[in-house]
Amino acid sequence: MKAVVIHRHGGPEELVYEDIETPEIGPNDVLINLKAVGLNHFDLDVCGGISGYLSLDMPHILGCEGAGEIAEVGSAVEAFRVGDRVMPFLTTSSGQCRHRICNCALGMDNICLDFDKLGVTRWGTYAEYVKVSQHNVIRMPDGLSYFDAAATQVAYATAWELVINKALVRQGEDVLINAAGSGVGSAAIQVARLAGARIIATAGSDEKLERARQLGADEVINYNKTGDIAEAVMAMTGGRGVDVCIEMVGGRILQQSLAALCLNGRLSTCGAHAGEKVELDMIDFFRKQITMTSCHFAPKSTNTEVLNLVGQGKLRPVIAKSFPLADMRAAHELLASREFYGKIVLNV
Numbered sequence: 001m002k003a004v005v006i007h008r009h010g011g012p013e014e015l016v017y018e019d020i021e022t023p024e025i026g027p028n029d030v031l032i033n034l035k036a037v038g039l040n041h042f043d044l045d046v047c048g049g050i051s052g053y054l055s056l057d058m059p060h061i062l063g064c065e066g067a068g069e070i071a072e073v074g075s076a077v078e079a080f081r082v083g084d085r086v087m088p089f090l091t092t093s094s095g096q097c098r099h100r101i102c103n104c105a106l107g108m109d110n111i112c113l114d115f116d117k118l119g120v121t122r123w124g125t126y127a128e129y130v131k132v133s134q135h136n137v138i139r140m141p142d143g144l145s146y147f148d149a150a151a152t153q154v155a156y157a158t159a160w161e162l163v164i165n166k167a168l169v170r171q172g173e174d175v176l177i178n179a180a181g182s183g184v185g186s187a188a189i190q191v192a193r194l195a196g197a198r199i200i201a202t203a204g205s206d207e208k209l210e211r212a213r214q215l216g217a218d219e220v221i222n223y224n225k226t227g228d229i230a231e232a233v234m235a236m237t238g239g240r241g242v243d244v245c246i247e248m249v250g251g252r253i254l255q256q257s258l259a260a261l262c263l264n265g266r267l268s269t270c271g272a273h274a275g276e277k278v279e280l281d282m283i284d285f286f287r288k289q290i291t292m293t294s295c296h297f298a299p300k301s302t303n304t305e306v307l308n309l310v311g312q313g314k315l316r317p318v319i320a321k322s323f324p325l326a327d328m329r330a331a332h333e334l335l336a337s338r339e340f341y342g343k344i345v346l347n348v
Contacts, residue, residue: 029132036066043062087137184248258284270295
């Protein structure tokens with residue numbers, strides 16, 4: 001099969017489009033013929049060897065997101081057939097385990113205790129075919145395009161988990177959404193709008209903020225021009241602060257976001273590229289009765305729910321640009337530049 005392969009860690013120059021053996025499936029596996037691949041900033045970290053995971057066995061195929069149809073099923077697979085339109089689930093699990101408390105059985109298969117991840121501990125989606133177990137497959141709704149599906153799993157399922165399942169956003173609340181130009185940020189704007197919230201979006205450029213307004217943001221803050229997000233938020237809310245912040249930046253942005261919360265405010269986070277270790281004023285934290293929560297992607301149940309909403313047109317993935325799989329280096333260069341709005345998707 002054709003695939004984008006790395007033979008050592010590094011930048012986009014290490015991505016090689018070449019022929020490699022198609023994975024052989026076992027009795028409980030399916031082989032998916034991918035039609036579209038979604039890119040994520042996490043891919044850059046894995047490629048560069050700074051993701052925090054153990055060193056990869058080389059050669060390796062990156063990629064945790066994609067969509068296609070089943071090309072082959074193992075002898076023990078009963079739930080799927082050749083030709084089914086599906087997505088591989090990025091945080092792989094066994095479905096059941098021998099741990100006293102099984103997270104997968106409780107619906108938290110995104111944090112399986114025997115953690116495994118597509119594109120990290122096993123070959124990923126930067127290829128014509130990907131092998132996954134039958135427990136790690138998500139069905140696509142009829143009518144949903146492969147491109148939209150490939151742009152949905154990380155950005156929209158994570159955004160839904162952050163906004164709805166973790167932060168419990170309700171109609172009429174003020175919601176601050178950081179990194180509004182990112183895949184998760186742009187998705188969170190749509191999800192919060194669907195929930196009936198008033199949205200304040202932040203980003204580092206006026207162009208991205210204009211796109212955020214088009215998606216439904218009511219107010220915007222350019223954090224490269226504003227000295228302090230909290231001060232801007234207080235001015236916009238009459239000194240009260242926001243009910244909720246959806247945060248994925250970290251560092252000083254996280255500190256300012258906590259300061260921007262009202263009494264009983266909630267902050268929900270999924271990232272920290274701008275600073276993984278952050279000093280907090282715990283006196284202010286508990287006096288304001290702040291709740292802080294997080295998610296590591298989203299379980300299959302959330303993915304299925306969000307895919308159906310995208311299929312119904314209630315959520316619409318924002319695709320910044322598409323490339324053919326062979327142009328993965330150019331796609332990674334754009335991904336690293338952050339000079340785009342939404343998701344980058346590749347056509348296989």
